[in-house]
Amino acid sequence: MPKWKVVTEFTFNAAHYIKDYNGPCGRMHGHNYQVRIEVTSTQLHASQYCPHPVMVADFRTLRWPKQDSTKGGLDHGVLNEIMPPEYETTAEMIAKYIYDETKKKLPPETQLKVHVSETPNSWVEYED
Ligand SMILES: [Zn+2]
Numbered sequence: 001m002p003k004w005k006v007v008t009e010f011t012f013n014a015a016h017y018i019k020d021y022n023g024p025c026g027r028m029h030g031h032n033y034q035v036r037i038e039v040t041s042t043q044l045h046a047s048q049y050c051p052h053p054v055m056v057a058d059f060r061t062l063r064w065p066k067q068d069s070t071k072g073g074l075d076h077g078v079l080n081e082i083m084p085p086e087y088e089t090t091a092e093m094i095a096k097y098i099y100d101e102t103k104k105k106l107p108p109e110t111q112l113k114v115h116v117s118e119t120p121n122s123w124v125e126y127e128d
Pocket of ligand 1: 016025029030031118
């Protein structure tokens, strides 16, 4: 079946620490997080900003984590304070958090994949 894949990449800066981690990751520090969000769909949709069914997903919707943390995003925030306590702030769980929050904003039949990287050499992918 024909399908579209929409991909967007962006970065955000944030502080975090890993609770009970025995080592430097247990102390508050920061990362320039690199995020890639991929959405696949066999249908096109309207968006929050456009009434016509012409897109898989609106880039403005997908790029919500890049927004300032005082405006609902993650940029220049403390992830331990922003994310609910059931999420630890490992790259794995940040990817799941971004996935879960993005999924709520998308039409149900879309397929979502989220990549999160703390450094240029390692990353996590999450999909359901
Ligand atoms: Zn870290």
